[in-house]
Every structure is written in structure tokens, then in C-alpha cells.
Amino acid sequence: MRVDKFLWCVRYFKTRSIATNACKQGKVRLEDEILKPSKDVFPGDKLRVRKNQINYEIEILDLPKSRVGAKLVNLYVHDITPKEAFEKLDLLKYSKDYYRKKGTGRPTKKDRRDIDDWFENASDEVKEKPENDKE
Numbered sequence: 001m002r003v004d005k006f007l008w009c010v011r012y013f014k015t016r017s018i019a020t021n022a023c024k025q026g027k028v029r030l031e032d033e034i035l036k037p038s039k040d041v042f043p044g045d046k047l048r049v050r051k052n053q054i055n056y057e058i059e060i061l062d063l064p065k066s067r068v069g070a071k072l073v074n075l076y077v078h079d080i081t082p083k084e085a086f087e088k089l090d091l092l093k094y095s096k097d098y099y100r101k102k103g104t105g106r107p108t109k110k111d112r113r114d115i116d117d118w119f120e121n122a123s124d125e126v127k128e129k130p131e132n133d134k135e
Contacts, residue, residue: 001063003028003047004037009064010077012049012056027051046080054089056081 001009004019007028013019022028023037027050030041041047041060049056059078068076107115 001041002037003030003035003039003041006041006060006063007047007049009067010073011068011070012051012058022049022051052089053092054081054085056085 004016004023007013007019007022008016013022019028020037023035023039026034028035029048030039030045032048035047041063043060043062045060047058047060049058057080059080060076061078062076064072064076
């Protein structure tokens with residue numbers, strides 16, 4: 001079975017064209033070899049798929065005849081992704097939340113005025129500091 005069709009059948013990608021594009025971009029590998037979308041895969045192969053900033057590692061157990069339901073995916077694929085990959089994703093989410101809370105959107109007019117006032121006060125403090133006289 002073609003690798004793009006297989007990844008679509010086991011629900012790693014929503015559409016087959018997305019799976020094909022992932023293969024073309026080098027996000028699907030078999031033993032550190034970049035796969036073309038038309039490359040055949042067989043049971044026992046171990047694939048590495050980069051998706052959503054995570055390197056998923058999957059072992060092919062069997063080939064489905066067509067797209068399978070979410071409950072049946074475990075019959076065809078064994079996920080051997082290390083837990084560290086998911087922990088890195090959590091750290092990335094926390095680092096993004098540090099800058100601005102999710103859902104707050106763009107700064108409001110009041111936020112912008114507060115920022116402008118802060119910059120004006122900071123520049124006034126720099127101007128008011130007396131310089132060391134060289135006498």
C-alpha cells in the first residue's frame with residue numbers, strides 16, 4: 001500500500017492530499033530515508049511522521065483495505081512515540097502562554113495607551129539622570 005494512502009487510512013491525516021503533501025515536504029521517513037508518496041509500505045516497517053511539531057514513531061502491524069474507524073486504528077498501527085516528544089509540546093504551549101494569555105486577542109486602546117505611557121515615563125527617567133561630569 002502507498003504510504004500516503006496508509007497514513008490517511010489510519011487517520012494520521014484528515015485527507016489523502018494532506019498526507020501526500022507531508023510526504024513531499026519530507027515529513028514522513030522510513031529509517032531516516034525520506035519517502036515519496038507513492039512508496040509502498042509493508043507490515044513491520046517503522047515510520048517517523050512529523051506532525052504538529054511532534055515526531056510520531058509508528059510501527060505498521062497490518063495494512064487496512066480502506067480507511068478505518070478511530071477505534072480500529074490500534075489493529076493496524078502501534079505507536080512507539082517517546083513520552084519526551086509530548087512533554088516538549090507541553091513546554092512549548094506554556095512558553096507561548098507566558099507572553100499573552102490565550103483568548104485575550106489584540107491589545108485594546110487602553111492597553112496601547114498604558115504601553116505608550118510606560119515608554120514615555122521610561123524615556124523621561126533616562127533624560128533626567130544626571131551624567132557624570134568629567135572635571
